[in-house]
Amino acid sequence: MNKCWLVCAECRKQIPLALIGRCDCGGTLLVEYDLERAKHRLNSVPLSQRVTSLWRYSDMLPIQDEDKIVSLGEGWTPLLRMPNLEQFLNIHSISVKREEQNPSGSFKARGFSVAVSLLHERGIKKVTVPSNGNAASALAAYAARANMESYLFVPKDCPGLIVEESGNYGAHVYLVDGFIHDAGRIIEEGREAEGWFNVGTLKEPGRVEGKKTMGYEIAEQLNWQLPDVIIYPTGGGSGVIGLWKAFHEMKGLGLVSGEFPRIVSVQEEGCTPIVDAFLNVNESACLNKEVTSAPTGLRVPQPPDGSLIVRILRKVNGEVVAVTKEEITAAQQMMGRLGISSSPEGASTLAGLIKLVEAGSISSHESVVMFNTSHAMKYLDWTNALPYPIIRSYDEFVSKR
Numbered sequence: 518m519n520k521c522w523l524v525c526a527e528c529r530k531q532i533p534l535a536l537i538g539r540c541d542c543g544g545t546l547l548v549e550y551d552l553e554r555a556k557h558r559l560n561s562v563p564l565s566q567r568v569t570s571l572w573r574y575s576d577m578l579p580i581q582d583e584d585k586i587v588s589l590g591e592g593w594t595p596l597l598r599m600p601n602l603e604q605f606l607n608i609h610s611i612s613v614k615r616e617e618q619n620p621s622g623s624f625k626a627r628g629f630s631v632a633v634s635l636l637h638e639r640g641i642k643k644v645t646v647p648s649n650g651n652a653a654s655a656l657a658a659y660a661a662r663a664n665m666e667s668y669l670f671v672p673k674d675c676p677g678l679i680v681e682e683s684g685n686y687g688a689h690v691y692l693v694d695g696f697i698h699d700a701g702r703i704i705e706e707g708r709e710a711e712g713w714f715n716v717g718t719l720k721e722p723g724r725v726e727g728k729k730t731m732g733y734e735i736a737e738q739l740n741w742q743l744p745d746v747i748i749y750p751t752g753g754g755s756g757v758i759g760l761w762k763a764f765h766e767m768k769g770l771g772l773v774s775g776e777f778p779r780i781v782s783v784q785e786e787g788c789t790p791i792v793d794a795f796l797n798v799n800e801s802a803c804l805n806k807e808v809t810s811a812p813t814g815l816r817v818p819q820p821p822d823g824s825l826i827v828r829i830l831r832k833v834n835g836e837v838v839a840v841t842k843e844e845i846t847a848a849q850q851m852m853g854r855l856g857i858s859s860s861p862e863g864a865s866t867l868a869g870l871i872k873l874v875e876a877g878s879i880s881s882h883e884s885v886v887m888f889n890t891s892h893a894m895k896y897l898d899w900t901n902a903l904p905y906p907i908i909r910s911y912d913e914f915v916s917k918r
């Protein structure tokens with residue numbers, strides 16, 4: 518446990534820690550910590566002696582009361598080298614961060630473990646979130662663990678298995694005729710009357726803090742040598758903010774040195790607000806025109822703070838890549854044949870990597886980390902779209918023999 522407060526990413530104003538996401542100036546509020554105190558604690562209790570969940574970095578997380586931590590064993594996921602891919606793409610080192618192994622089957626668990634812990638500390642009992650699916654089921658799981666009621670609002674084309682999964686955690690799930698921002702609007706209309714706390718992207722500081730632990734983990738797993746390139750499937754973008762924040766903090770703590778990794782944001786064609794804003798130089802243009810992409814975590818037409826994400830991508834010499842549904846499907850099959858179950862979002866990082874290598878943006882001596890943010894099983898619609906039948910009958914097998 519450490520001392521912390523909020524600071525505005527725009528005007529740098531500091532205020533005490535609170536469950537708010539926006540400064541008066543409109544900027545995103547992020548948590549800052551007493552680094553000296555964290556250094557001291559890291560020296561007195563070495564990481565090797567700590568829990569194997571993201572809570573091993575609790576000195577750099579905003580919870581004050583250890584008893585209020587709401588954990589289902591999230592984080593500390595494997596970082597797996599991919600020798601076949603390294604050979605195929607002629608890149609020195611490629612690793613996959615296996616985020617699909619988190620509770621509720623996606624990396625959304627990280628953000629909600631920290632956010633729900635903050636809410637639990639303050640006695641909040643009713644929570645809500647607008648989501649494309651995984652944020653909803655993660656909130657449902659952590660709310661169940663903390664004995665809270667959850668109200669989830671998802672687009673009606675959200676993968677059906679994620680809706681069922683959320684119901685299994687005891688959540689109230691509502692299907693919305695529209696996109697994630699329409700779900701967000703419906704929540705805001707009912708929030709006060711219903712007494713809900715909205716845990717939507719950047720509405721409170723916990724979710725970014727949870728996601729930043731991905732940055733700490735890859736650093737620790739790579740023996741405090743940061744990779745050259747990180748490929749991140751981007752929707753609302755809180756993971757980009759979290760990774761960048763982790764690099765800054767780790768530098769301040771003396772854990773890492775040198776250049777920050779180049780973060781590459783991958784989005785699917787048909788909903789590319791971050792890609793467009795980055796390429797147009799017009800950073801406020803984070804409103805996409807017509808949305809035609811698939812219902813996945815990448816489909817966020819109006820990211821809450823796109824300009825901060827674009828600024829971060831520029832600061833780290835990052836890049837953006839748009840990939841098609843066909844490219845994602847091909848990458849998903851390639852991941853499958855390498856033994857990794859990967860969701861469309863997770864597979865989009867491989868589709869993006871292939872494009873970057875073709876464009877010469879990554880040189881062969883560099884190291885790359887891709888985030889496999891969820892597994893294939895939640896998205897059977899995609900799996901069913903495979904150009905060959907997955908399941909054949911035993912009779913067919915016998916008749917061919």
Ligand SMILES: *Cc1c(COP(=O)(O)O)cnc(C)c1O
Pocket residue numbers: 623624625651652750751752753754755756757814815860862863890891
């Ligand atoms: C939410 C989500 C993303 C996008 O993450 P952000 O940090 O919100 O940009 C990517 N992949 C999956 C599986 C997700 O659920």
Ligand SMILES: [Zn+2]
Pocket residue numbers: 525526527528529530540541542543544
């Ligand atoms: Zn401000």
